[in-house]
Amino acid sequence: MVDKLGYFGISSTARFIICGIFSLVLIVCDSHFNYFKDLRYTLEGWLTPVYYVANMPVAFGRGISESRYSYQELLRENNFLKREISDIRVDLLRYDSLVEDNERLRRLSNSPIQDDFRKIGAEVIMVDTNPFSLTVMINRGTDDDVYEGQPVVNEEGIVGLVISVSKSTSRVLLISDQNHAVPVVVLRNGIRAIASGTGVVNELSIVNMPRNVDIREGDLLVTSGLGGKFPRGYPVARVSMFDRREGVQFAEIKAQPTVLLDRLRHMFLIWVPESQREQVYTGTPDAGDRNDTGSQTGENNKPGGN
Amino acid sequence: MNIRHAGVFIVIWGSLFLGLLLSLIKLPAEADVFSPNYVVCVLLYWVIVVPEKVNVGIGWFTGLIFDFLLGATLGIHAAAFAFMSWIVASQFKNIRYYSLIQKTIVVGAVNCLGQFLLFWVEHIFGVVTVDYQVFWSCLSTMLLWPLVYLVLTLVYEAVTPKSALELYDY
Numbered sequence: 058m059v060d061k062l063g064y065f066g067i068s069s070t071a072r073f074i075i076c077g078i079f080s081l082v083l084i085v086c087d088s089h090f091n092y093f094k095d096l097r098y099t100l101e102g103w104l105t106p107v108y109y110v111a112n113m114p115v116a117f118g119r120g121i122s123e124s125r126y127s128y129q130e131l132l133r134e135n136n137f138l139k140r141e142i143s144d145i146r147v148d149l150l151r152y153d154s155l156v157e158d159n160e161r162l163r164r165l166s167n168s169p170i171q172d173d174f175r176k177i178g179a180e181v182i183m184v185d186t187n188p189f190s191l192t193v194m195i196n197r198g199t200d201d202d203v204y205e206g207q208p209v210v211n212e213e214g215i216v217g218l219v220i221s222v223s224k225s226t227s228r229v230l231l232i233s234d235q236n237h238a239v240p241v242v243v244l245r246n247g248i249r250a251i252a253s254g255t256g257v258v259n260e261l262s263i264v265n266m267p268r269n270v271d272i273r274e275g276d277l278l279v280t281s282g283l284g285g286k287f288p289r290g291y292p293v294a295r296v297s298m299f300d301r302r303e304g305v306q307f308a309e310i311k312a313q314p315t316v317l318l319d320r321l322r323h324m325f326l327i328w329v330p331e332s333q334r335e336q337v338y339t340g341t342p343d344a345g346d347r348n349d350t351g352s353q354t355g356e357n358n359k360p361g362g363n
Numbered sequence: 364m365n366i367r368h369a370g371v372f373i374v375i376w377g378s379l380f381l382g383l384l385l386s387l388i389k390l391p392a393e394a395d396v397f398s399p400n401y402v403v404c405v406l407l408y409w410v411i412v413v414p415e416k417v418n419v420g421i422g423w424f425t426g427l428i429f430d431f432l433l434g435a436t437l438g439i440h441a442a443a444f445a446f447m448s449w450i451v452a453s454q455f456k457n458i459r460y461y462s463l464i465q466k467t468i469v470v471g472a473v474n475c476l477g478q479f480l481l482f483w484v485e486h487i488f489g490v491v492t493v494d495y496q497v498f499w500s501c502l503s504t505m506l507l508w509p510l511v512y513l514v515l516t517l518v519y520e521a522v523t524p525k526s527a528l529e530l531y532d533y
Contacts, residue, residue: 073449076423083438111387
């Protein structure tokens with residue numbers, strides 16, 4: 058049979074070879090040299106409506122389930138929230154004086170004073186369907202001064218890191234992604250560690266810890282601020298499993314992020330002061346370059362982990 | 364390009380775009396592992412039915428758009444989609460005359476191979492763990508395909524006069 062597939066007179070096999078070569082060139086250019094940053098920026102600006110449309114069924118379903126709340130349920134929830142607010146307010150009563158105390162002590166010991174960070178709320182507009190990466194898209198972009206490598210938190214702890222920004226949207230790499238790692242300390246005793254993502258949405262693993270390390274199940278891990286990406290003291294995860302099996306070099310430690318990463322909806326972007334950012338940016342790999350940094354062996358090359 | 368070709372053109376690109384859009388939708392966490400790969404269903408339908416219009420090139424281009432939409436490394440899905448179209452176009456030249464069940468099996472197998480290729484390329488250029496749950500989505504893609512086939516055949520026949528269909532049957 059005559060090969061009728063030739064559109065420009067070439068067979069599909071020849072075409073596949075050409076496409077394969079094109080793909081390889083694109084993959085290498087994108088993952089190792091990051092050539093398409095500007096193109097992505099422009100295109101994602103245009104494609105923003107597409108993301109909103111793609112998220113419509115989810116938003117619609119949520120709207121339906123919310124509209125089915127009965128008056129009683131709303132009343133109960135309202136009461137609960139009021140009680141919780143007053144609880145938090147009581148806790149906050151001493152916050153101002155504590156901050157002042159802290160400032161005075163820091164001045165005594167000549168330590169730099171920590172300012173409050175500027176923050177802005179953001180909402181998830183789309184969750185990535187790519188099985189290889191855990192990212193979400195949020196509704197803030199360069200219009201709101203979002204920058205690459207910006208930390209993202211919510212009321213329960215660290216969510217992740219902004220890896221690419223376009224005009225009105227940006228992508229956030231979640232802390233449990235394979236290519237992500239956060240420097241943490243154990244709140245109980247100040248042991249430093251690195252919590253790296255496993256690719257499973259609600260699991261982190263604490264790597265390279267000796268088997269006799271003093272970490273227990275239930276320990277809270279907070280950011281140490283060493284990487285310079287995340288400010289110090291935000292909760293990251295709780296240790297859920299500690300296995301000091303014989304015959305292996307390191308303990309196997311798993312932790313569960315304090316944030317429910319598969320049920321994300323609202324979050325906050327925080328602005329680390331320019332001066333602190335500058336210190337750590339020199340000589341470190343780009344945060345947006347996740348494939349480049351991820352393919353190297355050291356944990357320290359991962360974004361957030363350097 | 365006359366009216367008939369314009370209609371076919373719109374149907375092909377419209378369905379591919381719809382497939383891309385559906386693929387972006389995230390189902391609730393429990394159902395998500397079973398979510399089928401709509402855009403592969405649509406692409407392979409066109410490669411089977413009109414291989415002289417849609418094959419490796421358009422497959423590659425669709426994959427490239429998918430990469431952009433997902434924010435993935437450019438070229439990964441493009442390579443996988445081109446690979447799937449190439450297998451169907453070059454290895455199953457008479458697939459148009461197969462029964463629906465046979466076609467479905469071929470589509471399921473080819474999609475599975477495509478997922479392996481995706482894993483492999485991702486593994487070479489980045490860090491990735493093999494999440495075997497992805498193969499549930501291969502199964503659901505295979506189960507969805509006959510439905511896509513029926514719907515798209517109805518649409519395609521609506522825009523193509525009978526005489527034109529017979530022209531393709533050599």
